[in-house]
Amino acid sequence: MIYSDLILNERNWDNLLTAFRTGRLHHALLFHGPSGTGKSAHAIELAATLNCKDSTSSNPCGLCPSCKKVRSFQHGNVRLVLPFPRKTNLDKNSPSIKALTDADLTSLQEQMKTMGMKPYFKIALNNANTILINSIRDLKNELYLSPPDAGGRIVLILDAEYLCIPNATSANALLKILEEPPEKTYFILVTSRSDLMLETILSRCQKIYFPALPEDAIESFLVDEGESPLDAHLIARLSEGNMHLARNFQGMVPQLYENVKTILNAVFTKQPDLWIKFHKEVSRLKQSGRIEMDYFFRTGIFAFRDLLFLAETGNTENVVFVDNLQKYQSVLEKFPQSNWAECIQLMEDALSFIRANGYLPLVINAMLMDMGKVLKGDEVKRFSLQY
Amino acid sequence: MSYQVLSRKFRPQRFEDVIGQIHVSRTLKNAIKLDRVAHGYIFSGPRGVGKTTTARILSKAINCNELQDYNPCGGCASCKSITEGRNIDVLEIDGASNRGIDDIRDLRENAKYPPTSGKYRVYIIDEVHMLTKEAFNALLKTLEEPPPFVVFILATTDPHKVPLTILSRTQKFDFKRISMADIIGQLELILKSENFDYDEDCLKLIALKADGGLRDALSMLDQIIAFTESRIDMETVMSVLGMVQQSIFLELLDYLFINEKGNVLRLLETTLSSGIAISDFMNGFNEFIRNCMVFAAGGDNTIRIDESTQHWLDERNERIGVVDLMRILDMSLKFETGLKYLQHPRIGLETLLLKIASMDPSVEISNLLQQLSQSSLTELSPVKPVKKFLETKLNVDVTPKTETVSEPSVSLKEVSNPVANTSDLSVEIIQSNWNQFLEQLESVSVKLSHLLEDSQVLSFEKNIVKIQIPARTNGFKIKSLEKDSRTVERVLKTHFKQAIKVKYLADGSGENGGQLEKKTKIKGVEEHPLSLYLIEKFEGELIR
Numbered sequence: 001m002i003y004s005d006l007i008l009n010e011r012n013w014d015n016l017l018t019a020f021r022t023g024r025l026h027h028a029l030l031f032h033g034p035s036g037t038g039k040s041a042h043a044i045e046l047a048a049t050l051n052c053k054d055s056t057s058s059n060p061c062g063l064c065p066s067c068k069k070v071r072s073f074q075h076g077n078v079r080l081v082l083p084f085p086r087k088t089n090l091d092k093n094s095p096s097i098k099a100l101t102d103a104d105l106t107s108l109q110e111q112m113k114t115m116g117m118k119p120y121f122k123i124a125l126n127n128a129n130t131i132l133i134n135s136i137r138d139l140k141n142e143l144y145l146s147p148p149d150a151g152g153r154i155v156l157i158l159d160a161e162y163l164c165i166p167n168a169t170s171a172n173a174l175l176k177i178l179e180e181p182p183e184k185t186y187f188i189l190v191t192s193r194s195d196l197m198l199e200t201i202l203s204r205c206q207k208i209y210f211p212a213l214p215e216d217a218i219e220s221f222l223v224d225e226g227e228s229p230l231d232a233h234l235i236a237r238l239s240e241g242n243m244h245l246a247r248n249f250q251g252m253v254p255q256l257y258e259n260v261k262t263i264l265n266a267v268f269t270k271q272p273d274l275w276i277k278f279h280k281e282v283s284r285l286k287q288s289g290r291i292e293m294d295y296f297f298r299t300g301i302f303a304f305r306d307l308l309f310l311a312e313t314g315n316t317e318n319v320v321f322v323d324n325l326q327k328y329q330s331v332l333e334k335f336p337q338s339n340w341a342e343c344i345q346l347m348e349d350a351l352s353f354i355r356a357n358g359y360l361p362l363v364i365n366a367m368l369m370d371m372g373k374v375l376k377g378d379e380v381k382r383f384s385l386q387y
Numbered sequence: 388m389s390y391q392v393l394s395r396k397f398r399p400q401r402f403e404d405v406i407g408q409i410h411v412s413r414t415l416k417n418a419i420k421l422d423r424v425a426h427g428y429i430f431s432g433p434r435g436v437g438k439t440t441t442a443r444i445l446s447k448a449i450n451c452n453e454l455q456d457y458n459p460c461g462g463c464a465s466c467k468s469i470t471e472g473r474n475i476d477v478l479e480i481d482g483a484s485n486r487g488i489d490d491i492r493d494l495r496e497n498a499k500y501p502p503t504s505g506k507y508r509v510y511i512i513d514e515v516h517m518l519t520k521e522a523f524n525a526l527l528k529t530l531e532e533p534p535p536f537v538v539f540i541l542a543t544t545d546p547h548k549v550p551l552t553i554l555s556r557t558q559k560f561d562f563k564r565i566s567m568a569d570i571i572g573q574l575e576l577i578l579k580s581e582n583f584d585y586d587e588d589c590l591k592l593i594a595l596k597a598d599g600g601l602r603d604a605l606s607m608l609d610q611i612i613a614f615t616e617s618r619i620d621m622e623t624v625m626s627v628l629g630m631v632q633q634s635i636f637l638e639l640l641d642y643l644f645i646n647e648k649g650n651v652l653r654l655l656e657t658t659l660s661s662g663i664a665i666s667d668f669m670n671g672f673n674e675f676i677r678n679c680m681v682f683a684a685g686g687d688n689t690i691r692i693d694e695s696t697q698h699w700l701d702e703r704n705e706r707i708g709v710v711d712l713m714r715i716l717d718m719s720l721k722f723e724t725g726l727k728y729l730q731h732p733r734i735g736l737e738t739l740l741l742k743i744a745s746m747d748p749s750v751e752i753s754n755l756l757q758q759l760s761q762s763s764l765t766e767l768s769p770v771k772p773v774k775k776f777l778e779t780k781l782n783v784d785v786t787p788k789t790e791t792v793s794e795p796s797v798s799l800k801e802v803s804n805p806v807a808n809t810s811d812l813s814v815e816i817i818q819s820n821w822n823q824f825l826e827q828l829e830s831v832s833v834k835l836s837h838l839l840e841d842s843q844v845l846s847f848e849k850n851i852v853k854i855q856i857p858a859r860t861n862g863f864k865i866k867s868l869e870k871d872s873r874t875v876e877r878v879l880k881t882h883f884k885q886a887i888k889v890k891y892l893a894d895g896s897g898e899n900g901g902q903l904e905k906k907t908k909i910k911g912v913e914e915h916p917l918s919l920y921l922i923e924k925f926e927g928e929l930i931r
Contacts, residue, residue, distance in 0.1 A: 011662065015613070018614060019614060173483040173484040175483060184389045195666070199434050200434045200544055203600050203606070205606065206610045208610075209662065211660070211661075211662040212659075212733075272916075298731065301734060305737070308741065309652070312744075318652070344735075344738050345735075352730070
């Protein structure tokens with residue numbers, strides 16, 4: 001195998017190998033499912049399998065020249081397509097690589113190197129917000145030439161939902177060649193947001209779903225990386241089978257507990273300075289990047305989930321923030337009327353409002369006030385952006 | 388030759404083989420028969436229904452010398468070269484990658500030259516909706532009056548993105564979604580010719596999931612064949628397509644109704660961790676609840692739900708009504724629409740299920756009606772639809788002519804409105820009907836009903852009703868009410884069937900009372916922790 005530490009999705013992998021062995025591998029595959037499940041790593045493994053020179057085992061050997069080239073992204077048969085920063089003055093016929101600055105190029109090279117080593121790495125260029133139509137045109141010019149190597153040619157489209165963002169130009173440009181590619185050419189589209197993609201693209205692909213990783217697997221993965229078992233347990237639960245998240249949460253456990261404290265204190269005690277602390281924290285996180293803020297809300301939502309589960313089932317096995325159990329008990333006694341499910345939804349709504357650039361102090365205050373009502377068992381009218 | 392997927396391998400080569408689109412293929416064949424082939428066609432329809440395929444067949448048919456029943460022969464040099472995509476007279480252009488005006492200019496240049504071998508030069512522009520505006524306009528003249536040997540076939544999934552000027556210059560053919568029966572037939576045909584064993588029910592499942600697109604169905608079939616190696620049965624189909632077994636949903640429904648929340652969560656956990664996407668789960672759940680609902684309502688739905696579910700529903704016939712299922716479906720459908728915007732979909736789903744589990748069982752409407760008919764009439768508030776009816780009636784009332792026309796409505800109204808029968812009104816009746824009256828008033832004037840919101844009916848004498856307005860800002864309120872008192876009187880008349888005059892009274896304490904209240908309010912503000920905090924923080928003072 002190319003990656004030694006990849007958590008293999010046995011079922012999908014066996015299915016793909018069976019299809020490959022019987023010569024029935026579809027020319028257009030769509031790997032979809034939540035992010036951080038190793039979809040692109042599986043795609044790279046498949047690319048290696050198609051080109052591996054060692055025929056003794058069905059898995060790629062990881063040692064032959066071909067596998068080594070795949071690992072370092074130097075194989076002529078493996079073509080990578082990525083979202084690039086948009087550039088308005090890009091000529092129709094110029095290659096897509098011209099959209100990158102020198103700094104982007106070096107960072108891309110670095111990131112590709114890391115990706116060859118680490119299975120759960122995600123390549124992200126600065127301001128990369130679309131897959132350029134030039135990338136697709138490049139692809140077409142290239143694919144109709146004969147492949148540089150025997151074996152199968154693989155086109156790997158990462159973050160494929162960007163084919164359709166901001167408009168579906170690139171997706172449409174891909175349609176014809178995706179339906180009828182030249183011989184021995186295989187497309188693998190990797191996406192965590194298949195709902196954003198065109199129906200015409202989806203209908204041309206075989207869809208292979210990668211479910212969230214089992215929490216136990218993440219737990220042992222983290223323990224192998226040197227995390228303490230208790231922390232690993234918490235992170236595995238909190239990341240919901242998403243390895244990207246788990247990686248980011250590593251070493252953050254005290255901070256996570258601190259987040260929960262900030263949120264719960266603001267909700268349960270009506271002191272103005274705690275509200276202000278909450279609000280300041282969110283605005284600080286929002287400025288330092290959207291992802292940080294998402295993590296903050298995620299911890300809050302999980303804390304309420306703990307409360308919901310405790311209140312509804314009385315069962316402690318599902319509790320994520322184990323150290324908080326005592327606090328939870330006292331809270332549950334204090335607010336027996338509370339509707340915890342509603343709290344979760346209020347928090348989720350607030351997050352979506354902030355993401356839609358709602359006025360932050362207003363959103364936070366409205367959320368906290370509504371929660372105050374919900375805690376007393378009153379109904380609140382929910383406004384949400386979605387429906 | 389590497390493996391060709393089923394949808395390419397079984398791409399139809401004759402008009403008859405394009406299933407589900409008889410209206411198109413018959414028209415085209417007749418056009419060939421009568422030698423009335425138009426110079427421009429546009430094929431539109433959803434994905435995977437045969438647009439590109441028909442375009443290719445048509446281009447072969449008009450160039451073939453040995454037509455067989457107006458189908459291309461498939462054997463002559465022209466047909467063969469078109470099938471292999473190397474005929475220089477039939478150009479298949481990808482409209483999405485060659486979308487600029489320069490591409491169209493090239494095309495126009497080329498269109499001047501007569502075909503090298505066959506009768507026609509055919510331009511198939513696939514995904515034509517992606518052409519730029521300039522490119523479309525550059526095409527207009529050529530498309531309207533091309534040289535006699537040129538035929539344009541445009542194919543698109545989004546005809547609304549194609550300008551009207553293009554559409555009006557071409558013959559438009561709308562391709563339909565393919566019916567389930569047709570898809571099943573085609574799948575059967577292919578499985579037989581490929582020599583695979585299969586269960587009949589599987590095909591139904593695939594056809595259902597394909598949603599009218601044959602290519603979708605064939606992709607799925609391909610996947611199932613490739614991943615199984617053996618006989619195609621229900622279980623493999625479900626696991627490949629990511630569907631949930633009905634028995635699991637039944638178990639879940641059972642837990643939901645007996646309110647075993649721990650088990651609900653456990654079942655959800657095991658189902659999701661077996662590799663089911665949340666969207667697929669929701670989709671299946673809604674489908675299941677819908678089918679149960681149809682069954683419980685007495686619809687013939689024995690095909691879609693299995694025997695154990697039917698049995699389960701029959702057993703609980705008394706306790707679980709259509710209304711319960713409807714409420715579940717209402718919640719879960721709402722959830723499904725918002726699902727893709729959720730940041731934490733799994734927690735959302737857990738919350739939804741717990742909410743459903745803690746729902747109170749509904750009461751059958753018939754029981755409710757029975758209870759109501761036993762209770763006294765005056766407590767009965769008008770039933771919703773009747774109220775609607777009254778509202779519309781009210782609008783009609785403004786013009787006196789139509790009043791006689793709606794005679795049957797009067798009897799209905801008399802039954803519904805308890806006030807109507809009693810000719811002598813009293814304060815009590817007005818008071819008890821006050822809220823209904825306000826609702827009716829709201830349909831005429833929102834402002835007035837709002838002004839009267841906190842009011843109280845004091846007395847009713849000699850057809851004059853006295854209304855008390857609460858102290859707060861009553862001077863302004865009374866003024867605005869008096870301005871429109873005719874409207875209020877008119878609505879009073881239609882509601883209570885009697886001419887009534889109104890008189891507004893300020894609250895007993897009058898202006899003084901208002902000021903008093905204000906004072907106590909200010910005191911409240913002074914002592915409020917937030918304002919104390921503010922004063923302390925900003926070192927300020929309270930001015931007023």
